[in-house]
Amino acid sequence: MDFGFNADQELLRSTARKFFENECTSELVRARMADAAGFTEDFWTKLAEQGWLGLVYPEPYGGAGLGFVDLTVLMEEMGRAVMPGPFFSTVLLGGAALLEAGSDAQRKEWLTKIAEGQARVTLAWTEPSARWDAAGVSTTATASAGGFTLDGTKLFVPDAHVSHALVVVARTREGGNAEEGVSLFLVPTNAKGVSITLLPTMDQTRKLCEVKLDHVTVPTSALVGAKDGGWQPLSRVIRRATVALCAEMCGGAQKVLDMTTEYAKIRIAFGKPIGSYQGVKHKAADMLVDVENAKSLTYYAAWAVDENVPEAALAASMAKAYASDAFRKVAGAGIQLHGGIGFTWEHDLHLYFKRAKSSEFTFGDATYHRERVAQLINL
Amino acid sequence: MDFTLTPDQEAFRQRVRSWLQSNIPDDWTKFGLSEVPRPEAYAFLRKWQATLYDAGFIGITWPKEYGGQGLTFVEEMILHQEMALQKAPPMLNVLGVGMAGPTIIAYGTEEQKKRYPAKILSCEEIWCQGYSEPNAGSDLASLQTRAVKDGEHWVISGQKVWTSLAHIADWMMLLARTDPSAPKHKGITYFLLDMRTPGVTVKPLKQMTGDAEFNEIFFDNVRVHERQVLGGVNNGWSVGLTTLMYERLALGFGLQVRLRITMDQLVGMARRMEKNGRSLTKDPVMRQKLAQLWIDTESLKYTGARAVTKLLKGELPGPEASTGKMMWVETHQRLQELAMEIQGPYSQLARGAAAAIDGGVWQYSFLRSRANSIEGGTTEIQKNIIGERVLGLPKG
Numbered sequence: 001m002d003f004g005f006n007a008d009q010e011l012l013r014s015t016a017r018k019f020f021e022n023e024c025t026s027e028l029v030r031a032r033m034a035d036a037a038g039f040t041e042d043f044w045t046k047l048a049e050q051g052w053l054g055l056v057y058p059e060p061y062g063g064a065g066l067g068f069v070d071l072t073v074l075m076e077e078m079g080r081a082v083m084p085g086p087f088f089s090t091v092l093l094g095g096a097a098l099l100e101a102g103s104d105a106q107r108k109e110w111l112t113k114i115a116e117g118q119a120r121v122t123l124a125w126t127e128p129s130a131r132w133d134a135a136g137v138s139t140t141a142t143a144s145a146g147g148f149t150l151d152g153t154k155l156f157v158p159d160a161h162v163s164h165a166l167v168v169v170a171r172t173r174e175g176g177n178a179e180e181g182v183s184l185f186l187v188p189t190n191a192k193g194v195s196i197t198l199l200p201t202m203d204q205t206r207k208l209c210e211v212k213l214d215h216v217t218v219p220t221s222a223l224v225g226a227k228d229g230g231w232q233p234l235s236r237v238i239r240r241a242t243v244a245l246c247a248e249m250c251g252g253a254q255k256v257l258d259m260t261t262e263y264a265k266i267r268i269a270f271g272k273p274i275g276s277y278q279g280v281k282h283k284a285a286d287m288l289v290d291v292e293n294a295k296s297l298t299y300y301a302a303w304a305v306d307e308n309v310p311e312a313a314l315a316a317s318m319a320k321a322y323a324s325d326a327f328r329k330v331a332g333a334g335i336q337l338h339g340g341i342g343f344t345w346e347h348d349l350h351l352y353f354k355r356a357k358s359s360e361f362t363f364g365d366a367t368y369h370r371e372r373v374a375q376l377i378n379l
Numbered sequence: 380m381d382f383t384l385t386p387d388q389e390a391f392r393q394r395v396r397s398w399l400q401s402n403i404p405d406d407w408t409k410f411g412l413s414e415v416p417r418p419e420a421y422a423f424l425r426k427w428q429a430t431l432y433d434a435g436f437i438g439i440t441w442p443k444e445y446g447g448q449g450l451t452f453v454e455e456m457i458l459h460q461e462m463a464l465q466k467a468p469p470m471l472n473v474l475g476v477g478m479a480g481p482t483i484i485a486y487g488t489e490e491q492k493k494r495y496p497a498k499i500l501s502c503e504e505i506w507c508q509g510y511s512e513p514n515a516g517s518d519l520a521s522l523q524t525r526a527v528k529d530g531e532h533w534v535i536s537g538q539k540v541w542t543s544l545a546h547i548a549d550w551m552m553l554l555a556r557t558d559p560s561a562p563k564h565k566g567i568t569y570f571l572l573d574m575r576t577p578g579v580t581v582k583p584l585k586q587m588t589g590d591a592e593f594n595e596i597f598f599d600n601v602r603v604h605e606r607q608v609l610g611g612v613n614n615g616w617s618v619g620l621t622t623l624m625y626e627r628l629a630l631g632f633g634l635q636v637r638l639r640i641t642m643d644q645l646v647g648m649a650r651r652m653e654k655n656g657r658s659l660t661k662d663p664v665m666r667q668k669l670a671q672l673w674i675d676t677e678s679l680k681y682t683g684a685r686a687v688t689k690l691l692k693g694e695l696p697g698p699e700a701s702t703g704k705m706m707w708v709e710t711h712q713r714l715q716e717l718a719m720e721i722q723g724p725y726s727q728l729a730r731g732a733a734a735a736i737d738g739g740v741w742q743y744s745f746l747r748s749r750a751n752s753i754e755g756g757t758t759e760i761q762k763n764i765i766g767e768r769v770l771g772l773p774k775g
Binding site: 001002003004005006069257261264265272273275276277278280281282284285286288289292293295296297299300302303318321322367371373374377379 | 380381383384388453649663666667674677678681682685687691698702706759761765767769770773774775
């Protein structure tokens with residue numbers, strides 16, 4: 001039994017931390033928040049050069065063939081740097097869906113390009129109903145001559161405006177079990193009838209779009225996986241993405257704790273560092289408990305989804321329920337312990353506070369996942 | 380990262396499982412499920428621990444020559460996990476096994492190591508912990524019980540309080556001041572005291588539960604031979620801290636197990652209870668609360684596993700290890716509050732009432748749980764320790 005990271009993973013961690021400290025400074029993050037794209041080609045190329053865009057893709061598709069736990073390490077460091085850009089949407093969502101369900105030809109073409117930094121693919125799943133279940137998929141794909149016609153509106157689609165293609169989740173069969181009528185389609189963003197609107201977001205490091213599909217025709221070869229068989233692979237993709245998000249949240253929460261601890265050591269009030277007062281010290285201790293527990297549950301979930309053990313779904317939901325509450329609480333406490341300076345635009349705390357909020361509601365919040373846990377333990 | 384077991388470890392798990400299945404008495408839960416044994420369970424628990432010892436399922440990490448099994452923390456963890464699954468009874472000599480034994484093995488002379496640990500495991504000799512005093516609780520280092528040298532003996536005078544199990548204990552881990560002129564942490568010595576020595580008076584303290592599980596201890600010129608010193612004169616503070624470190628690690632496993640067993644009982648009770656004509660487990664708010672407790676219980680397990688991994692690699696446990704006690708306390712108190720909420724108006728009925736749920740055992744464990752955030756270092760002290768030793772914040 002070994003519940004720790006190996007030497008290669010620790011090396012990846014220190015390499016990534018150094019890289020982001022140089023390449024993803026607060027100044028650069030803020031510049032990306034202010035512009036529409038949310039990333040630069042230069043930065044994207046550097047991620048590709050590090051081998052991180054294809055980290056978990058198999059070698060035949062241009063990847064490094066590493067495991068999900070390795071990716072967890074990288075995600076923690078990205079969260080620590082509150083990194084903006086389409087990494088998550090491309091690697092964990094669009095690319096992951098192609099890896100999970102795509103044909104060999106689709107994988108060869110797209111995963112290779114993703115790993116090289118030449119293509120970005122996101123997932124167009126959720127809709128204005130904001131449901132996480134299969135019944136929430138109301139976008140339709142109707143069989144037509146030589147293919148399908150897609151109609152519907154997707155909401156909260158990350159980075160669609162800078163993506164080359166979308167993996168669209170659409171309904172191919174009405175009635176019966178909602179999960180048995182869902183299919184995945186690979187749709188170029190420049191296809192006729194696709195319109196993408198970038199939405200203003202509270203967390204400006206995350207770019208979300210509305211995607212309208214108005215009589216978009218695709219050939220049969222655009223199917224990703226089997227017709228009507230899209231829900232199971234999508235669930236596996238979302239489960240892994242959820243755990244990756246938890247890791248990112250742990251990294252962000254740890255950074256807030258580090259910033260707050262450092263500040264509490266140097267900020268003087270009533271003649272003493274504020275960290276010497278129990279009102280501050282105890283709150284910092286509570287933050288540490290939240291961060292450490294979130295890590296324990298996240299690391300276990302990372303191993304569980306990587307090994308695909310029967311408990312994987314439960315482990316992922318336990319991690320997301322805990323991390324959602326923990327990051328929100330820790331980010332809020334960080335602002336409180338910094339006092340007025342923590343509420344300024346100049347200080348970085350608000351970047352983490354907002355990231356905590358957007359992450360909380362991505363793939364289901366704590367309430368949603370606690371109910372999932374209740375179901376999975378047969379309550 | 381790898382949670383799979385080696386074939387040897389898997390075999391150990393199977394051996395533990397089948398042994399527990401055929402050896403746990405069916406009716407032991409009539410004594411209640413609290414992690415703290417109640418007086419009417421003492422005789423049964425003494426026998427249970429002896430049975431565990433005979434089967435080699437206690438003292439897993441202790442060296443063989445001192446009565447242990449010479450195995451690793453992985454086997455220790457497997458044992459505790461299996462005990463949780465099979466709902467095994469708790470250990471009676473919990474302070475001896477969790478604290479006295481490991482400290483004696485770490486600091487004792489060869490003679491001491493041969494004399495005490497095996498009898499701790501077999502439950503032949505029960506231990507208690509003489510640390511707290513009326514004026515030295517959270518500020519333990521200001522303790523006043525004195526030991527004055529007289530030839531080959533130390534003469535002890537003073538008072539201890541909140542001493543669990545002292546009324547049935549054979550031995551005490553005693554901290555006493557041996558050098559009043561030294562700074563307060565420097566003049567303390569750790570003694571192994573025979574509770575039957577003349578001058579030792581044990582007076583039970585009735586608690587808010589109605590039981591008398593704690594005691595006051597009075598020392599009136601108690602003569603202790605110098606060979607009963609553990610870890611050197613005036614070195615008691617370091618020795619005592621080691622004890623507390625073991626307490627957090629070893630007891631941590633056990634506490635997580637008790638929590639999991641109690642959690643299963645709680646879910647069972649929620650299934651049986653109804654609210655507005657349907658099972659409580661179908662109530663959305665109750666489902667949220669139960670799921671959160673489940674998550675927190677699992678989290679304690681994995682946080683413990685991270686600490687064990689570092690120990691196995693020969694490293695010191697990191698920040699995660701220091702959070703266990705307060706996390707357990709918070710979760711357990713919330714669990715006990717929820718037990719009352721599940722019972723609703725029935726929570727008012729105690730043992731003896733025919734309509735009391737589960738014979739009224741939850742009322743005791745609910746009340747007893749209030750002490751959890753005080754005993755073994757208050758939650759406030761735990762937060763000071765985390766703030767200062769882990770986060771490096773300045774002392775107040």
